[in-house]
Amino acid sequence: MTGASQPHEAKPTVEELREQVNVTRTELGRTVEALAAKTDIKARAQVKATEMREQMQHRAAHAKDRVQGQTAHVLHLAQDRTPEPVQERTGQVAQVAHRNRTVLIVGGAAVATAALVLFRTRGRLYRARGSWRGR
Numbered sequence: 001m002t003g004a005s006q007p008h009e010a011k012p013t014v015e016e017l018r019e020q021v022n023v024t025r026t027e028l029g030r031t032v033e034a035l036a037a038k039t040d041i042k043a044r045a046q047v048k049a050t051e052m053r054e055q056m057q058h059r060a061a062h063a064k065d066r067v068q069g070q071t072a073h074v075l076h077l078a079q080d081r082t083p084e085p086v087q088e089r090t091g092q093v094a095q096v097a098h099r100n101r102t103v104l105i106v107g108g109a110a111v112a113t114a115a116l117v118l119f120r121t122r123g124r125l126y127r128a129r130g131s132w133r134g135r
Contacts, residue, residue, distance in 0.1 A: 012020070037043070079087070097104060 081088075
């Protein structure tokens with residue numbers, strides 16, 4: 001309502017008007033900042049991506065902990081149910097393999113190379129005969 005409809009109200013002083021202008025200016029500034037933040041799609045997307053990344057890291061850590069716990073439980077059960085002679089023999093085989101790992105690696109590489117040569121040679125023979133079925 002205007003001052004004309006209510007003549008008994010006192011007119012605001014210059015200081016009161018300045019204070020009202022400052023309050024209105026501050027409120028308008030906050031409103032503009034809020035609207036600008038809502039329209040800044042790139043910043044909002046980055047915030048959302050950061051939130052999602054943190055959530056996925058948390059889920060991955062939780063899943064990793066669960067899997068490690070379950071693995072430890074299964075290994076414990078397997079060890080409890082495995083007969084003592086089998087455990088001893090398995091330990092001996094692991095020690096021998098560890099001591100001779102270079103020999104095992106070289107032997108494995110040799111077997112893999114021989115298998116590759118054999119398969120490639122057989123493939124050429126089949127293709128030379130014109131059939132993969134060996135007719």
